[in-house]
Amino acid sequence: MASVAEYYAGKSVLITGATGFMGKVLVEKLLWSCPEVKALYILVRPKAGQSMKQRVSDMMKCKLFDRVREDNPDFHKKIIPISSELTQPGLSISPEDVEKLSACINIVFHCAATIRFDEPLKHALQLNVIATQELLSLAQRMHHLEAFIHISTAYANCNRKHIDEVIYPPPVEPKKLIESLEWMDDGIVQDITPRLIGDRPNTYTYTKALAEYVVQQEQDKLNIGIVRPSIVGASWQEPFPGWIDNFNGPSGVFIAAGKGILRTMRANNDAVADLIPVDMVVNLTLAAGWYTDLEENILPLSFRKHHVISSFKRNPLEQAFRRPNANITSNYLINQYWILVSHKFPAFIYDLFLRLCGQKPQMMRIFNRLHKAIGLLEYFSSQDWEWNSENMNMLMSQLTPEDRTAFNFDVRQLNWPEYIENYCIGTKKYVLNEDMSDIPAARQHLRKLRNIRYTFNTVLVVFIWRVFIARSQMARNIWYFVVSLCFKFLSYFRASSTLTN
Ligand SMILES: CCCCCCCCCCCCCCCCCC(=O)SCCNC(=O)CCNC(=O)[C@H](O)C(C)(C)COP(=O)(O)OP(=O)(O)OC[C@H]1O[C@@H](n2cnc3c(N)ncnc32)[C@H](O)[C@@H]1OP(=O)(O)O
Ligand SMILES: NC(=O)C1=CN([C@@H]2O[C@H](COP(=O)(O)OP(=O)(O)OC[C@H]3O[C@@H](n4cnc5c(N)ncnc54)[C@H](OP(=O)(O)O)[C@@H]3O)[C@@H](O)[C@H]2O)C=CC1
Numbered sequence: 001m002a003s004v005a006e007y008y009a010g011k012s013v014l015i016t017g018a019t020g021f022m023g024k025v026l027v028e029k030l031l032w033s034c035p036e037v038k039a040l041y042i043l044v045r046p047k048a049g050q051s052m053k054q055r056v057s058d059m060m061k062c063k064l065f066d067r068v069r070e071d072n073p074d075f076h077k078k079i080i081p082i083s084s085e086l087t088q089p090g091l092s093i094s095p096e097d098v099e100k101l102s103a104c105i106n107i108v109f110h111c112a113a114t115i116r117f118d119e120p121l122k123h124a125l126q127l128n129v130i131a132t133q134e135l136l137s138l139a140q141r142m143h144h145l146e147a148f149i150h151i152s153t154a155y156a157n158c159n160r161k162h163i164d165e166v167i168y169p170p171p172v173e174p175k176k177l178i179e180s181l182e183w184m185d186d187g188i189v190q191d192i193t194p195r196l197i198g199d200r201p202n203t204y205t206y207t208k209a210l211a212e213y214v215v216q217q218e219q220d221k222l223n224i225g226i227v228r229p230s231i232v233g234a235s236w237q238e239p240f241p242g243w244i245d246n247f248n249g250p251s252g253v254f255i256a257a258g259k260g261i262l263r264t265m266r267a268n269n270d271a272v273a274d275l276i277p278v279d280m281v282v283n284l285t286l287a288a289g290w291y292t293d294l295e296e297n298i299l300p301l302s303f304r305k306h307h308v309i310s311s312f313k314r315n316p317l318e319q320a321f322r323r324p325n326a327n328i329t330s331n332y333l334i335n336q337y338w339i340l341v342s343h344k345f346p347a348f349i350y351d352l353f354l355r356l357c358g359q360k361p362q363m364m365r366i367f368n369r370l371h372k373a374i375g376l377l378e379y380f381s382s383q384d385w386e387w388n389s390e391n392m393n394m395l396m397s398q399l400t401p402e403d404r405t406a407f408n409f410d411v412r413q414l415n416w417p418e419y420i421e422n423y424c425i426g427t428k429k430y431v432l433n434e435d436m437s438d439i440p441a442a443r444q445h446l447r448k449l450r451n452i453r454y455t456f457n458t459v460l461v462v463f464i465w466r467v468f469i470a471r472s473q474m475a476r477n478i479w480y481f482v483v484s485l486c487f488k489f490l491s492y493f494r495a496s497s498t499l500t501n
Helices: 004-008 021-033 052-061 063-071 095-104 121-140 174-182 186-197 203-216 250-258 278-291 308-314 332-356 363-381 390-398 401-406 416-431 436-471 473-500
Strands: 012-016 039-044 079-083 107-110 147-151 224-229 231-233 264-266 272-277 295-297 300-302 327-329
Touching: 004 021, 004 278, 004 401, 012 021, 021 039, 021 063, 021 278, 039 052, 039 095, 052 063, 052 079, 079 095, 095 121, 107 121, 107 278, 121 147, 121 174, 121 186, 121 203, 147 203, 147 278, 174 203, 186 203, 203 224, 224 278, 231 250, 231 278, 250 308, 250 363, 250 416, 264 332, 264 363, 272 278, 278 390, 308 416, 327 332, 332 363, 416 436, 436 473
Parallel strands: 012 039, 012 107, 039 079, 107 147, 147 224, 224 295, 231 272, 264 327
Antiparallel strands: 272 300
8 A cells, every 4th residue: 555645646636715814734744744745726616815826925924834835936837826706606616617616626625614613504514514515516527526525523423422433313304405595584593593503503613514425425426534533623733843823722711821811711620622633634634635534533632731831831822911821610509700800800900990091901801712712612611521532543444654654643643732832822823923031021021910910909908907907806816816816926936946046
């Protein structure tokens, strides 16, 4: 059997979602570890006033591609952008491009999706299900297609506790749902969405489950593989540790904690957040393309021992609102208490301060957005799942020893505290674009915040005590009793130290 790199040599690969987090790492890894790959066709849309060409050119300037660029400055010649808006009929690919793709593509990686948890159902269905169907139809026209790899999510079936490496029956026949939603206006769809998604938490997991079923329907005509990553985090090693470029999932939580904004979160301390580094997911995906089978992958991160706070104390973010510190509890009331004391109260005080300085208040607005985001993650942070990963282990056993290193997806080799440290540094460097040379100033800022806190607490205690003493005889008695006790202790120690001298 050919090695993974040998398999991709001379092949033309089609990638959707190449401008996304995972897609970019996939493109980079293919170019780096499979240098003989013939061409990477990437489906890209114009966005935010930028043309497709401009977007691809910007993407290739990204630091992520540094090692590939150094190795081969002409690497961009292998990347062939194809204009495509996946939500349009026929993916809005021109007839000439359809001809071109039909004639040359050997492997398809379908990464594109909307991963927003609050996506309206119609749009999530359009992108995650209908576009997948369209891509499968296109794939059937490809004369030399060897594998179609679909990126799903380990949470597509999160309504189950134990998840096997099988495609479960869909919650509804996708074709019927598509037909019924077609004539409904957005308001009606919004009203019936909770009934439709049933015991799933959002339209994302619901439509990803439907997409898996749609892919499975083509298994007699195409060689399909489905990869189900869990929570994808910053890179472990490749192209360098800690690469991350978005606020999704844990990254937003880490940043909010590092900035001292997030101080409490509802999660089951005994549960695990199944985090997997993006480079491992990409290695697994490429190995799946080589083998073409059904995979999934997880790595447990304990909510109790998450190492995030200690990492940010060592490498603080700039201009933190408060010192990083997070209380994780599964108790709703305790969490609400901390939200009030640690989120809303400081936000109120800070906004009051801004108003007094003639500035626009902003902290309450930030906290409202944070609470919305955290609320959407709560479903995943409060429960535990069990995944079967026999196919992944089997795939690993099929790799040559060299490929096991070059396309490593063995999560047991990961050093958890070191990974989280690099992840936190990655959010600082690549998401927030903060300079590492500012760390001493950021530490100084944390010390200042600590002193402000001590001063505030002391003033508060003295103030409360004064109010108490003024109003209650009992409080005064206790106060005198404590003070006289302290004096007695002091005189005792002074007397005993004089005796020993
Ligand atoms: C210390 C404790 C440690 C505990 C350790 C463990 C932590 C683990 C946490 C559990 C995570 C569980 C995740 C489960 C994931 C399932 C995996 C998947 O399959 S799929 C993958 C999972 N999919 C997802 O994770 C998607 C989840 N995200 C969403 O659905 C939406 O973003 C939203 C609804 C949360 C907010 O919508 P909306 O209000 O409309 O806001 P927009 O989106 O339009 O963003 C506006 C701006 O804000 C920016 N920004 C965004 N977030 C944050 C943040 N947290 N902060 C700061 N900033 C943030 C954003 O960049 C943008 O900036 P700009 O461009 O304007 O400059
Ligand atoms: N991130 C995670 O934690 C996890 C992700 N996954 C899965 O991995 C895959 C990749 O996720 P990730 O990279 O994080 O997601 P991103 O949101 O970073 O990337 C999504 C990609 O899809 C493209 N896309 C979205 N809408 C359209 C459209 N209408 N037409 C053309 N392209 C479009 C985006 O292009 P554009 O740049 O133009 O917006 C982007 O390239 C998804 O299938 C997701 O379900 C699974 C588990 C966890």
